[in-house]
Amino acid sequence: MINSTTKLTCLLGSPVKQSLSPIIHNYLFRKYNINNIYTCFDVENIESAIKSIKTLNILGCNITIPHKVNVIDYLDFIDDNALLIGAVNTIKNEDNILKGYNTDGEGFVKSISDKGYLLKSKKVLVIGAGGASRSICVSLAKEGVHSIKIINRTISKAENLCETINSNFNTECSFSNKDILCKDLEEADIIINTTSIGMDSDLCPINTDIRVDKNLLVCDIVYKPHETTFIKWAKDNNLNVIYGIDMLINQAFESFFIWTGIKPDESDFLYIKSIYRN
Numbered sequence: 054m055i056n057s058t059t060k061l062t063c064l065l066g067s068p069v070k071q072s073l074s075p076i077i078h079n080y081l082f083r084k085y086n087i088n089n090i091y092t093c094f095d096v097e098n099i100e101s102a103i104k105s106i107k108t109l110n111i112l113g114c115n116i117t118i119p120h121k122v123n124v125i126d127y128l129d130f131i132d133d134n135a136l137l138i139g140a141v142n143t144i145k146n147e148d149n150i151l152k153g154y155n156t157d158g159e160g161f162v163k164s165i166s167d168k169g170y171l172l173k174s175k176k177v178l179v180i181g182a183g184g185a186s187r188s189i190c191v192s193l194a195k196e197g198v199h200s201i202k203i204i205n206r207t208i209s210k211a212e213n214l215c216e217t218i219n220s221n222f223n224t225e226c227s228f229s230n231k232d233i234l235c236k237d238l239e240e241a242d243i244i245i246n247t248t249s250i251g252m253d254s255d256l257c258p259i260n261t262d263i264r265v266d267k268n269l270l271v272c273d274i275v276y277k278p279h280e281t282t283f284i285k286w287a288k289d290n291n292l293n294v295i296y297g298i299d300m301l302i303n304q305a306f307e308s309f310f311i312w313t314g315i316k317p318d319e320s321d322f323l324y325i326k327s328i329y330r331n
């Protein structure tokens with residue numbers, strides 16, 4: 054029950070009305086008996102929104118588009134992972150010190166490892182070089198993947214991300230802005246769509262006429278629709294798939310852990326996934 058000691062956590066961004074985070078976090082706060090609520094604020098001025106975290110003694114926040122990068126300027130501490138990525142999606146207010154983290158990549162890695170797949174020494178093809186891709190590539194490199202090939206429309210962003218990976222990890226990173234060919238898929242163990250292609254549309258980041266006859270794990274981080282054209286293409290080729298909703302839930306669980314020290318379990322994951330699919 055909400056009372057005078059209820060604390061607040063929230064999402065800051067614009068737009069936020071499509072967010073699933075309130076469903077996930079309010080379920081977790083109730084389940085783990087924590088007197089906290091989660092809500093969303095559509096904010097344009099991130100600087101004043103961040104100041105209010107201290108004023109109102111808010112426990113923590115998630116940050117979404119378009120503030121994930123510029124929010125860094127207004128925090129007291131940024132953890133190494135978020136610094137390398139150059140973006141923050143989670144803030145914890147610890148005794149009026151605002152600490153910034155990025156849980157996207159860890160959430161993605163968990164969505165793969167929880168299904169029993171190993172990342173170490175794998176060859177990964179990543180489509181996209183935006184914010185989510187940066188977070189995912191850093192986490193993949195930390196897991197010791199053999200190589201990452203980044204394909205992105207804007208070559209400079211792919212090049213910049215590659216430089217971050219090559220100068221901080223042993224993983225070999227290369228980049229291109231060419232369309233994906235059969236040969237690229239033959240060389241890869243895992244392919245990940247990190248672009249927004251397929252979000253609320255039936256577009257696909259690769260040519261769906263390409264046929265694949267090998268073991269390839271196909272991951273889409275787009276979660277709306279649940280089954281994107283990319284995932285449908287993978288299933289038509291009898292390939293194993295990981296859905297975007299898995300990363301979405303797991304990155305939220307990582308944020309919840311940062312705020313509360315509690316790690317949600319598999320039953321929480323399955324429950325939230327079932328609500329989403331219904």
Ligand code: NAP
Pocket residue numbers: 157180181182183184185186205206207210247248249250252274275276297298300301302304
């Ligand atoms: P972002 O920073 O804006 O990056 C967007 C990426 O998509 C860039 O690589 C961009 O290429 C590419 N792109 C967009 N439209 C394109 C088009 N028409 N043709 C070719 N490439 C195109 O966004 P983000 O934060 O990384 O998010 C990307 C997607 O991931 C969104 O759909 C978001 O909802 C989803 N996401 C999911 C989760 C999850 O938990 N499942 C978490 C974060 C994000 P350019 O560099 O050439 O512009």
